[in-house]
Structures are given as structure tokens and as C-alpha cells.
Amino acid sequence: MTGRETIESIVVVMVLIGTVLSLLSSLGFLRFPDVYTRSHAATKSITLGILFILLATFLYFLFVHDQVSVRLLLGIIFVFLTAPVTGHLIARSAYRYGVKPSGAQDELAADLEKAKKRASALDK
Amino acid sequence: MFQTLLMASIIMLTISISIALYRVIRGPSLPDRILALDSIGYNIIGIVAVLCMMLDSSSYLETILLIGILAFLSTVALCKFLERGVVIDRKRND
């Protein structure tokens, strides 16, 4: 029975690491000043935390039940693929929506104006 | 011991959901709210995974995929709405 206890302790450590990561990144929601810095917290640490939890679940079902659960693998791949996409989408649409970044340096604003002018000139 | 620690991790994930919920209600702008909703989706995925281990059954694992797909699609639709004012584009020329 000691083999099972070893597996369980590894799984619990991984789950706790993932949980603490996702809790800390939620704290980042409270502390950071604007959407863009918050999206840093949301995309990176939450993704890593959830990946830790899902990997722990995968290991648990692999070693305790001798069961390779393909659904879980699909879920891991899906989270891995979609998390950066949502981060990029939210940052982009927030900028187009008109939320100003809080820092001093902003090299995008002038270029976006230029591109819009070029596009409207093409329309006419 | 195993069950207790898993319960503790579920409680911590719930706390992080409630923090994100605060951001959904208070959030100064719309993108803040979308970001918080997205992270709530990820935290729910974590809770379901931990619950599977607690109940020792693999029959809830489909839920992970379902919630992941729903969270992603709703985020994409909301971002699209923010950017253009509509969810489905009728003009297909750009």
C-alpha cells in the first residue's frame, strides 16, 4: 500500500502548487493597476496552475487506476492552446475599445492611427 | 489526509474565484470583467479536476473539456463584441 501513498503525496504536492499559483494570480487581479498588467497575471500563472492540477489528475488516474485518460490529455492540450489566444484577444480588444495603458511608453498609438488612416484612404 | 488536503485546495480555488468575482462586479472597464470571467472558467476547471480525484471516479472528466470550450468561446465572442459592436460579422471582406 505504500506505493499508493507515494503517488498520493506527489499528486497532493502538485495540486497544492497549482492551487497556490492560481490563488496568487487572483491576488494579482486586485493589485495591478490596469487591464494589460492584469492580463499578464491571468494568462501566465493561471495557465501554469491549471496545468499543474490537470497533470496531477492525469498521474493519479494513470498510477492508481491504470487508466490513460485521453480526455484529460485533450483538456491539457486545449488549455495550453487557448490560454495565450484569450490573453492576446483581450489585450487587443481592450486597446481598440479605448482603455489606455497606464505606463509612459506607448509606441502602438501613433502606428494604429496611421494604419487606420491608410485603411480609410483605401476605402475611398 | 489526502482528502483533507484536496478539500483545502478546493477551498483555496473558491477563494480565488470570489476574488475574481469582485473584479467582475467592481471592474472599472468591460475588458476587466471579461478577463475575470475567463479566469473564473479556468478555476472551475481546476475545481472539477480536484473533485474527480476526491470522489475517485473519472466520470466527471468530460466536464473539463466542456467548460474549457465554453469559456474560450464566450471570451472570443465577448472580445469580438467589444471590438466591433457585433458578435457575428456580416461583412466578410477583411
Add this chain to the structure above:
Amino acid sequence: MTLQILLNLLIAAMWMMLHDTWNMLTFAIGFVLGAIILFGMRRFFPAPFYGRKFWFLLKLGWLFSIELLVSSIVAIEQIIRPRLNIQPGVFRMQTRMKTEWELSLLANLMTLTPGSVVMEIAPEDGLMYVHAMDVPRMKKGIIRTKDKFEDVIIEVMR
């Protein structure tokens, strides 16, 4: 390359049928056997053996998981610091990527690397606009990471 992968899958399925055991382990053994057979017969195919690309794909995954770990540590460190001391900002940078697949792969990877979220891409000018958590301290590191990723992506895609 597609032909080789299809043949390899076919050999794996064949191996499973011959054994009459339908699980992942037999499939994996069949896949490895098929890869060995294809490697032995590689001079009969017009395209080079796909193992090289596969190797670089593995390298990309490895590099990426390291960067994800580092970036989470950086973000967590900034969250739990008692006083926020950051200067966020948006800056532009050049990219060598051309096709859509390469661009989206690079943007996805960059979004999960330390302190950077890709905000806008201008493919015709070869520019990317990146939001960084702390511009003066991180700009060099971000550009170095991007160069590293670009080298591996070019190996995989071209």
C-alpha cells in the same frame, strides 16, 4: 512528410491488429517500430525523414515549458512584492516570420513568456507590438527570447 506520418500510423494500427490487443501501449510500440522501419527505408522517399522536424518540435516544447515556468515565477514575484515598482508600456519589435502559421505560433509562444503579451501584429511590415510588464528592465530579455523561438520555429516550419 505527411505521407511518412500516415505510413507510420498505418504500421502502428497494423501492429495492433496483429497482436489483437487494443490499448495505448501496443500502439506506442507499433509507432516506434514504424519509425524505425521508415528510418531504415528513408532513401526511398523523396522528402527527408521527419524525425529531424520532430526533434525540433520536442526542443520547442522543452524551451517553451522552461519559459512558462520562468514567466510565472516573474509574475508571482511582482504580485507578492509589497510595493508595486513597475513601469508597464508598449513597444514594437521586428520579426522574421512570414506566413500565418509561423506568426500565430510565435505570438502564442510570446504571450506565455516572461513579462510580455502580444497586442497587435502588422504582418506586412513584419512588426509586433508587445505589452511588457516592466519595459526598461525586460526589453532585452524579451527580444532575446523571441530570437531563440524564431530560430527553432524556422527549423520546424521550413
